[in-house]
Amino acid sequence: MHILRPIKDSDFDALRQIAAESGHGFTSLPVNDDILREKIQRSEHSFAKSLCSPQDEGYLFVLEDSATGDIMGTTAIEAAVGMTVPLYHYHLGKTVHHSPTLKVYNTVDILSMCNDYTGSSEICTLFLREPYRKGLAGRFLSRSRFTFMADHSTRFSDTVIAEMRGVSDEQGHSPFWQWLQEHFFSIEFPQADHMVGLGDKVFISELMPKYPIYANLLSKKAQDVIGQVHEKTKPALRLLEKEGFEHRGYVDLFDAGPTVEAKLTNIQTVQASHIATVNICQVEQAQSFAISNQQLQNYRATFTDHVCYHSHENVIDISKDVAAALNVSNGDNVRIFRL
Template sequence: MQVLRPITVNDFAALKEIAIESGHGFTSLPVDDGQLQEKIDRAQNSFTKNVDKPIDESYLFVLEDSETGKVIGTTAIEAAVGLSVPLYHYHLGKTVHHSPTLNVYNTVDILSMCNDYTGCSEICTLFLREDSRKGLTGRFLSRSRFLFMAQHSERFADTVIAEMRGVSDEDGHSPFWQWLQEHFFSIEFPQADHLVGLGDKVFISELMPKYPIYVNLLSKKAQAVIGHVHDKTKPALKLLEKEGFEHRGYVDLFDADPTVEAKLGNIRSIRDSQVCPITIGELEHINEQSSDTLAICNQGVSDFRATFTKHAHYNQAKHTLIISQEVADALHLKQGDAARFFRL
């Protein structure tokens, strides 16, 4: 059974392995011992804080195989971004050049730097190890965050964003960054990417162009990747789009990947989830071939646990969730407790 839980200090080695495996462009997990330990410490502090509104908490989870004890993935939620470290984006807009005298009318795309998502919640740091990318595991890892957000909505902002991974080659080079580097910077994309992962964003305000960039002045390769994601990120983007996330023209400063957004209450998994008492009992009468797979969590914060299983059945008439003893143990639930769930 695969169980999502808050990260602990004992997960440092596994988190570092994941950071190494994730490769270029995965800025939220830099391969830096100090930064990784700081992320773990910050998450542990966030899970134990008593808060009624989002401030600067970071909730970092790991997905563990309960049989082997191996950490096979990770995911996270930032409660309110941009409050301590500025969050920059480009917004893709338009400007019109019109001369009635010459009968000329041109509409041009422009990129304007902004901080429009300051204070929003962000789902991030989604990574599943390659040998575990089968079945419903990836879908669960992505959607499991919404169980936590639905259960503890007071901890999150009304708007939720997700920054997707942009287009880059095997060496981590971004066509969009190559144009910026040529005209404004003297560092390679992997180095800039690494600095952002370390939280060092001073160079952005120092070196980034202060005025809007005309898209038609970019190289053809740079123009072609604006708003597009890395091939390995396309499945994750499709999952978020099914949840109701939309791209509203905001892209990353470095590789021009899209940032998508949704209102917390409109996210499908949050809207469709429900809470009811559990009954621990036998499920022999359930046909696993035809029964739904449910994503289920307890109601804890520091003791949060979530899993997905066919060994559960929602009795609508009695408004109770019947689960096996194994599932109850994995979620730290006892007879009569309540759980939140949705159909995976």
């Protein structure tokens, strides 16, 4: 059985392995022991807090194979980004150069640096290890974040964003960054990427151009990747688009990958999920559902095709094994949705 739960200190080695496997551009999990331990501790403190509004919390989860104890993947939610460390984006807009006298009318794309998403909640750090990328695990890992947010909505913002990894090659070189490096920086993309992952963002305000950039002045390769995602990120983007996330012109400063957004209450999984009452029994029918126990520090979620939902009674039959995995008893409420 696959169990999604809050990370704990004993998961450090697994998290470090995931960080190593995630590769370039995955800035939320740098291969740095101190940073990774800090992320685990911050997550444990966030789950333990009593809150009624989003602050500077980070909730980090792992997906565990209960049969083997292996950690299959991870995902996270930032409650309110940009509150302590600025969150920068470029916004892709337009400017018009018009001369009635010369009968010239030109529309030009421009990139303007901004902090428009300050205070938004961010889903991030979604990574499923290669051996586990078959079946429904990835979809479950992605969608369960939204039901957790729905159950604890006062801890999160109304606006939810996701920064998608932009285009880079196998060596971690980004065409967009190469243009910025040539004109404004003297460091390679992997180094800049790593510095951001370590939380060192001072150089952004020091060296980034202060004025809007005319996109048509960029190299052709740099222009072509604005708003495009890394090949390995396309499945994650498709899942988010099905949830109702949209790209509104905001892109990453370094690789120009798109940031997508949605209102929490409009997310498809939030709207499709609902609360049901647990009935522990020998399940006679087979239906497929994802189920979470709605708890906080002891949060558990799983998916199984050995349940039976009775819509007219709003009761879900689950086996003893599933109940034990979720730490629920007869009569408890759970949140469910169909995968």
